[in-house]
Amino acid sequence: MQDISSNTSQLYRITYEAYSKFANGINRCSNLEEIANVCKTNLKYLINFRILRMCIIREKDNFIVEQFSGNIWYDFESETEIFPYERDLKETGIPLLTGSIPDKLLKNKIERSELFDPVLWGWAFDKTDSKVIVSLLADQHMTFSVGDIDILKLVVDCIQSKFNEIYLKKQLAIQNKNLTEAYETIKLKNEQIETIVKNQQQTINKRTESIAEKNKKLLHISALNAHNVREPLSRIQGIVQLAELVDTETFKIEMMPKLESTVNELDVVLKEVVEMASKEIVALKAEEL
Structure with a gap:
């Protein structure tokens, strides 16, 4: 052979x-x-x-x-x-x-x-x-032998090149995973921020509506009080003006009873105003809590 x-x-x-x-x-x-x-x-x-x-x-x-x-x-x-x-x-x-x-x-x-x-x-x-x-x-x-070194170098180059390829792919996969996780984290944080902003906006809107409603009630109280107080107050002013035109005896007999009645009426109105305002203030404070 x-x-x-x-x-x-x-x-x-x-x-x-x-x-x-x-x-x-x-x-x-x-x-x-x-x-x-x-x-x-x-x-x-x-x-x-x-x-x-x-x-x-x-x-x-x-x-x-x-x-x-x-x-x-x-x-x-x-x-x-x-x-x-x-x-x-x-x-x-x-x-x-x-x-x-x-x-x-x-x-x-x-x-x-x-x-x-x-x-x-x-x-x-x-x-x-x-x-x-x-x-x-x-x-x-x-x-x-020394003559085998060349083929050994080829073998080493081949293995090392493939190892580097696999290693780099692995590192790239790790980096992609890290980037994906970072993206998901950022996305989650953004969603949380959006939720916070949305909740804050809703809170602001509710508070704005609440303030507007309170202002409306206060304006209603003011208008009501002005109307109820104005009428007896006008009568008192009229009686005071008439007092300058009549003598004391006439004023005492004819005007004084009317003045006392109007003053009592004004007192009642003021008490109602104070009571109404107190109730509204208590209600507004309760809403804030």
């Missing part, structure tokens, strides 16, 4: 087909779970590794994905979950190649005894709006 590794063109074609399938799968992803499933299914045909770990650091979010032994894990983690050597890669940007494998990288993934001459590779890729830290653990059973 012909060795595929000896046929460069055939190897490139197989690699190209595998990468095309991987890239198409990533492009169709709409969430992180789908990205993880595509990686789990396709990366083994592109790169040899025992553990592949990728940290996408964007603003305050650290997205970490790990693939190992046919399994895949991913989540958003805090800065404390980034390994010390990854922090060094982030700060210096100097690629890593070492046989010193951190226990934390192996934990719950693979036993150290299962590895044969392991090597840890590490890279830091600067992107426009994020930094990507890639760790790849290989050994003599799952070898990785």
